[in-house]
Amino acid sequence: MTLHSAKGLEFDVVVMMALEEGKLPDYRANTDAKLREERRLFYVGLTRARHEVHLVYSGWYENQYGRRFNNGESRFVTGGRDSIDGTKHP
Numbered sequence: 001m002t003l004h005s006a007k008g009l010e011f012d013v014v015v016m017m018a019l020e021e022g023k024l025p026d027y028r029a030n031t032d033a034k035l036r037e038e039r040r041l042f043y044v045g046l047t048r049a050r051h052e053v054h055l056v057y058s059g060w061y062e063n064q065y066g067r068r069f070n071n072g073e074s075r076f077v078t079g080g081r082d083s084i085d086g087t088k089h090p
Helices: 032-046 075-085
Strands: 011-016 049-055
Touching: 011 032, 032 049, 032 075
Parallel strands: 011 049
Antiparallel strands: none
């Protein structure tokens, strides 16, 4: 299921995977409008959970040509953690 198709649905548990920087937000989101849309999609995914949400990331991914990107976790994951515990994470 995609984040786009999840809008309007609810689940007891939501697992959001591939939350690496460059995947979400997509590396092509290079304008404020595109970043807002990526953030909105992230929020849609988070708010589909009734009871639990699990955010999964490895910090790296490979593209279709085998090139590896070590970009770390998504800025949305970092920002969410910052707002939950009130501290600034790297």
